[in-house]
Amino acid sequence: MAFVVTENCIKCKYTDCVDVCPVDCFHEGPNFLVIDPDECIDCTLCEPECPAHAIYSEDEVPAGMEEFIQLNAELSKSWPTISEVKSALPDADEWKDQPGKRQYLER
Numbered sequence: 001m002a003f004v005v006t007e008n009c010i011k012c013k014y015t016d017c018v019d020v021c022p023v024d025c026f027h028e029g030p031n032f033l034v035i036d037p038d039e040c041i042d043c044t045l046c047e048p049e050c051p052a053h054a055i056y057s058e059d060e061v062p063a064g065m066e067e068f069i070q071l072n073a074e075l076s077k078s079w080p081t082i083s084e085v086k087s088a089l090p091d092a093d094e095w096k097d098q099p100g101k102r103q104y105l106e107r
């Protein structure tokens with residue numbers, strides 16, 4: 001079991017989550033973060049930190065977001081680790097909670 005970053009992180013990338021992760025298992029892409037399921041220790045600390053409520057336990061990923069379980073596993077192997085907070089993307093507040101952001105995921 002691991003925690004999973006889902007669609008609402010796309011185009012936001014607030015990065016509050018990385019500040020609390022004790023094992024630095026977040027990895028950064030152009031406009032999205034993922035969690036390496038092989039490194040996540042299920043501590044639950046990141047979930048409440050995300051202003052976009054994008055993080056879920058693998059067994060609580062909302063219906064329709066199941067694809068993100070595989071995306072986190074896959075992309076975390078090629079994207080670099082991020083362990084320090086940085087500025088959110090410029091239009092993060094406008095994009096937060098917008099539906100249908102999956103199409104904008106950049107690799």
Ligand code: SF4
Nearest residue numbers: 021040041043044046
């Ligand atoms: Fe890191 Fe804990 Fe979140 Fe897993 S649950 S990504 S170990 S903060």
Ligand code: F3S
Nearest residue numbers: 009014015016017050
């Ligand atoms: Fe993304 Fe939320 Fe972290 S928007 S970068 S999962 S704080």
